[in-house]
Amino acid sequence: MSETVSAAANPDVGVSTARLRTRLHALPGVDEAGVAQRTADLATRSVKTSAKSRAIDLAIRMIDLTTLEGADSPGKVAALAGKARRPDPADPSAPPVAAVCVYPDLVSTAVSALAGSDVAVASVATAFPAGRAPLEAKLADTRSAVADGASEIDMVIDRGAFLAGDYGTVAAEIAAVKAECGSAHLKVILETGELATLDNVRRASYLAMDSGADFIKTSTGKVNPAATLPVTLVMLQAVRDYRRRTGRLVGVKPAGGIRTTKDAIRYLVLVQEIAGNDWLDPAHFRLGASSLLNDLLMQRTRLRTGTYPAAHHFTLD
Numbered sequence: 001m002s003e004t005v006s007a008a009a010n011p012d013v014g015v016s017t018a019r020l021r022t023r024l025h026a027l028p029g030v031d032e033a034g035v036a037q038r039t040a041d042l043a044t045r046s047v048k049t050s051a052k053s054r055a056i057d058l059a060i061r062m063i064d065l066t067t068l069e070g071a072d073s074p075g076k077v078a079a080l081a082g083k084a085r086r087p088d089p090a091d092p093s094a095p096p097v098a099a100v101c102v103y104p105d106l107v108s109t110a111v112s113a114l115a116g117s118d119v120a121v122a123s124v125a126t127a128f129p130a131g132r133a134p135l136e137a138k139l140a141d142t143r144s145a146v147a148d149g150a151s152e153i154d155m156v157i158d159r160g161a162f163l164a165g166d167y168g169t170v171a172a173e174i175a176a177v178k179a180e181c182g183s184a185h186l187k188v189i190l191e192t193g194e195l196a197t198l199d200n201v202r203r204a205s206y207l208a209m210d211s212g213a214d215f216i217k218t219s220t221g222k223v224n225p226a227a228t229l230p231v232t233l234v235m236l237q238a239v240r241d242y243r244r245r246t247g248r249l250v251g252v253k254p255a256g257g258i259r260t261t262k263d264a265i266r267y268l269v270l271v272q273e274i275a276g277n278d279w280l281d282p283a284h285f286r287l288g289a290s291s292l293l294n295d296l297l298m299q300r301t302r303l304r305t306g307t308y309p310a311a312h313h314f315t316l317d
């Protein structure tokens with residue numbers, strides 16, 4: 001285990017695990033009951049039709065349209081890229097999504113298929129989803145994705161090290177991956193479903209931000225629970241407070257298990273109420289999802305025409 005962090009120009013570099021532990025354990029504890037109540041209350045909100053229409057388009061623009069299956073192929077990624085650029089073939093007013101998210105070996109396919117569009121290519125890296133590989137392998141994974149044209153890297157943290165309290169190792173890995181990213185943005189996946197407590201989610205959020213994360217992301221989508229409103233609330237509080245302290249605005253990306261328009265709108269309400277309007281932008285908030293887009297498109301069509309499109313109208317997620 002590394003006791004002293006080395007690498008890159010981030011605030012936590014050179015800070016010992018002992019000092020990180022002191023700092024992270026001094027954070028105020030999360031009021032779990034209060035968080036549960038606050039997020040449960042979101043289910044009772046009603047949203048006006050005009051606001052709903054705007055929220056649906058914003059949610060579409062915030063999607064990282066994701067395919068992360070062992071059976072992924074260049075053909076599937078090319079088809080997904082087509083959908084990302086123009087989600088509704090019958091309605092050019094439907095906006096494109098923010099990014100397509102793929103494994104590193106499919107980055108070049110996605111880059112070619114998205115050429116000339118504003119849709120970014122994101123790639124998971126660092127031995128996603130478990131992150132069980134030597135640091136060199138994780139850095140090579142990142143280097144390869146960036147070299148092939150990914151402008152966003154989604155890395156996983158070492159949850160084993162984090163849960164063992166070896167915060168120095170976690171911070172050093174994030175800083176080293178950030179250094180490999182160059183101009184690519186780094187999203188740091190906390191895998192909150194493995195972190196056991198909301199206090200840990202808060203600590204991991206600060207550790208990631210102090211180590212250079214451009215975004216903090218909830219989940220890989222491979223562990224249950226994936227994204228939830230309570231963990232996202234804690235992460236939104238963290239980015240809000242971190243910005244007040246440092247002036248740096250870090251984004252948030254809930255990912256995994258977000259499938260319905262109702263879910264997406266609850267996340268947007270949470271963003272506005274907890275972090276504020278500055279985060280209501282694809283530059284600072286994303287929804288990582290493989291199958292949310294079709295529901296948003298269905299609801300969008302219903303609001304515009306009064307009827308749902310036939311089930312076969314949109315290509316399969």
Ligand SMILES: O=C[C@H](O)COP(=O)(O)O
Nearest residue numbers: 221255256257288289290
């Ligand atoms: O980052 C996104 C997730 O891997 C997608 O998860 P999902 O298939 O549950 O939407």
